[in-house]
Amino acid sequence: MTKFFAGLANRGMEADDLADVLTAVGPRLRTLRRERGITLTGLSETTGISASTLSRLESGRRRPTLELLLPLARAHGVQLDELVGAPMTGDPRVHMRPFVRHGQTFVPLTRHLGGLRAYKQIMPPGPYAHERPEQRAHEGYEWLYLLSGRLRIVLGEHDFMLAAGEAVEFDTRVPHGFGNPGPEPAEFLSLCGLQGERVHVRARPARRDSEPPEH
Structure with a gap:
């Protein structure tokens, strides 16, 4: 042993x-x-x-x-x-374990059950590299930021590719689906508001008087 x-x-x-x-x-x-x-x-x-x-x-x-x-x-x-499959030790609310769903790995980043939920997701290449991803619709709102790789997003009638450093937000009642054309896994952060909660974006700081105006 x-x-x-x-x-x-x-x-x-x-x-x-x-x-x-x-x-x-x-x-x-x-x-x-x-x-x-x-x-x-x-x-x-x-x-x-x-x-x-x-x-x-x-x-x-x-x-x-x-x-x-x-x-x-x-x-x-x-x-x-x-x-x-070793048993967890300590506080299970702190030791959140990844899980796999629809071929993707989800790493929970939040402990509470209500409000916005945050995940890091890892999607391997395929199986929708060359075909249209299956679309689903459900209640909620989602904000997604791609960390690495590429991610194909089919949102309603729109079909586009997200690159690392780009973000997208959408109402999940609109049919949507994701695919990874490869060649590397796509890693992204996802904020999901299952009750339709949206990310609150704070306005940028006001321009200082000494700064020239933008054109």
Whole structure:
């Protein structure tokens, strides 16, 4: 048993619980890989772990070790605790864990349940790189700022590409859909007002008398 798994046991996990954690690692690895659209061969090239070893890990025929899980956690962009499904410690309101929905990774940035909710979202390339993204509509208002990559946005009849450093805001009652044409993941910040709350933009400071007027 590695020091990491021994540490899990020291955090209050019984032997049966630890066995359950180890058993669940394989299916979780398979789910993460498929959600990101990565083949065993592609993951093998990224991590340096043979495709046969990866296959045995996912099927439960190979016991996970720290040496195997560390490069896999880096490749999938998740914490090691999340990869093995370790129990949370401390205040759960502070230790907010990412979750995956519709193939995207959501990282909650707010603790309260009401009002505006903030997320960092990571969208892998595809599957709408060359086809029109599916559109959805619901109550609310959203403000989105792209940190890196590119993001295709279909908003009603409008279809445009957002580049890093650009932002968009819209009423979510208008049919909308997102796609990532690649080649890299798109990372963006999202503020969602599920009851229609909008971001309050403060006006810029007034011009000083010594500053020349703008034309």
